[in-house]
Amino acid sequence: MPPQGAIIAVLALAGLASSFMFTLVVPIQAKLPELLGASREDTAWVVTATLLAAAVITPIAGRLGDMYGKRRIVLVLLAALILGSVIAALSQGIIGVIIGRALQGAVTGVIPLGISILRDVLHEDRVDSAIALISATLGVGGALGLPISALITEYSDWHVLFWMAAGLGVVVFTLVLWIVPESVLRTAGRFDFIGAAGLAIGLIGILLAISRGNEWGWGAPPTLALGLGGLLVLLVWGWYELRIAEPLLDLRVAARRPVLLTNIASVAMGFSLFASNVAYPQLLELPVETGVGFGLSLVAASLIIMPAGLVMMVLSPFSGRLASTVGPKVLLVLGAIALIAAYGFTLLFSSEVWHIFVANILIGVGIGFGYAGMPMLIMRSVPQSETGASNGLNALFRSLGTSIAAAVIGAVLATYSVSFGDTQVPTNTAFTLSFFLGLGAAVVAFVVALFIPRHGAPQERHPSLPD
Known part of the structure; x- marks a missing residue:
């Protein structure tokens, strides 16, 4: 078997590639109607297609991984990423880009599958730290990818974004095929x-x-x-x-109190994370003349946001050791507390760029701890033959939280807005309400986390089949 450190590094890179897909088109999102010759309502599907594919494919891929091999399904999802990226890179119209973005969204399933692989192939002493690292990639990939996408868009053609994604997919596919072993665990039965x-x-x-x-x-x-x-x-x-x-999903396992409460907390934490992802960049980029924004360019704003992802990465080994000592429930509670502190700080101080920087660092701490704790709680509560599907379901709940946040915060910013030239811009009231909503979601995550019980080892539902 390859060195365990190499396995962890490759799966972390796969996670980074996956989460990068969600910020890939952010720099060109406002220009898509012009670039693709389509209406703004039609170009919204470039983002929506990725969201839908990620939500639908992730739990299904988890079950397929449990039944037919997790590495095999990871490779299939990475192949979908490569194919989708090439289709979008070669497209001049909206249909090809939407198809490509849907295929890119499917790769989201590699993160919960990667976490499940770690449980199957690593020594138990390394599992918690490795899970924390892979979980951190959910935020790190987006935070690091945004300035990269912005720079590419500023100095090159937008098609280069998709060629870059295709190249990244090829590299990760090759490394997974070479380094990551197939777990010997299979779940019997029919799909x-x-x-x-x-x-x-x-x-x-x-x-x-x-x-x-x-x-x-x-x-x-x-x-x-x-x-x-x-x-x-x-x-x-x-x-x-x-x-x-x-x-497809054993709902009796999903209804176990630790699993159910963890998934509910995941919705709230996903909402709290994405509320900041929607509000902070707009606050940083709005013109100073509006009386609300700081007038930063997209590249400059993304550099203010990026350190949150680095914090998640730096915290991952500490998160693993902390989980081994006091349990993953404490991680989830600490993550919620950090998010509460972030929004509380923003509500009190948001008149300088460094205020947003500090608040975003706290967001990174919160998501770093919280997202590390959630898959650990899930895997300590379900049979080993259910890890792929259960982690996929947990990823789905996080996606539901982020989707709801995107809709709700977007509606708030659009509702409480005023005219500025030819456009509508959010008011101070809009941002204040958005931050209160993020704070409320963090409080919900905190309260739910407190009620997650300690639990014993789960029992197997299906017999395992050898590789």
């Missing part, structure tokens, strides 16, 4: 295709309603039909999953 289809349809309906509700109107028939229809499909899907012998 639940009906369950996968039901989960996909339900999630797509709800996420479309959340992500497009601002544009369509929250009371508009399409929004209500998709949201309520998706919820109904998920209720039927849950009823079905509880009645078959080999479900």
Whole structure:
């Protein structure tokens, strides 16, 4: 077997590549209508497609990894990233870019799968620190990727972004194939295709309603039909999953108190993280003349945001040691406290750029601890044959939190805005309310984390099959 440090490094790089996909098009997002010759509503699908693909594919990929080999599914997802990047890089119109971005979104599943691989192949003394590092890549990839994307966009053609993503995918694919061993654990049974289809349809309906509700109107028939229809499909899907012998997701395992409370905390923490991702950059970039912003360029603003990702990376080995000593629940509680401190600081001090810098560092501490603790709590509460699917479900709940934050904070900033030239800009009230919402979500994560119980080792649901 390759050195364990090499395995961890390769899976961390895969996580960075995955999270980078979410900030890849941020620098060109406002210019997409002009670049692609399409309406702003149509170009919004360049972002929405990635979100939907990530949410749908991640829990399904987790189950496929449990059944057919986690490394094998990681390689499939990386191949999808490469294919999607090439399609988008070769496209001049919107259809190809949307297809490419959807395929890029599928790669999000490599992070929970990578975490599950660590449990299968590493010595138990290294598992917690390694999980903390892989979890940190959820924030690090985006924080580091934003200034890189901004610089490329400023000095080169936008297609280069996708060629870079394709090259990164090829490098990671090669390293995973070479370095990462296949775990010997398999879950017996047949894949639940009906369950996968039901989960996909339900999630797509709800996420479309959340992500497009601002544009369509929250009371508009399409929004209500998709949201309520998706919820109904998920209720039927849950009823079905509880009645078959080999479900896509074992909802009885997901309903265990430690797992359920961790997933609820994940929604709140995902909301708290993304509230800052939406509000802080806008506050930094708005013109000084508006009386609200600091007038920074996208590159300068991204450099203020970037240190949060570095903090997550630096904290990861400490998070692992702390989890081994006092347990992952403490990490989640500390993460929520740091987020509360970040938003509390912002509400008191936000008149200087360094105030936002300090608050964002606290965000990095909070997410570094919280995102490290969540997969540890999940894996200590589920059978080893369920780790891929359960981590995928936890990643889905984090995505739900970020999706809700994007819609809610976006609506707040749009509602409380004033005219400035030819555009509408958010007011101080809009940002204050956004920070209160981020604070409220952090408080919810803190309270829920306090009620997560200590638990014993889980029992296996299925027998394991050798490689």
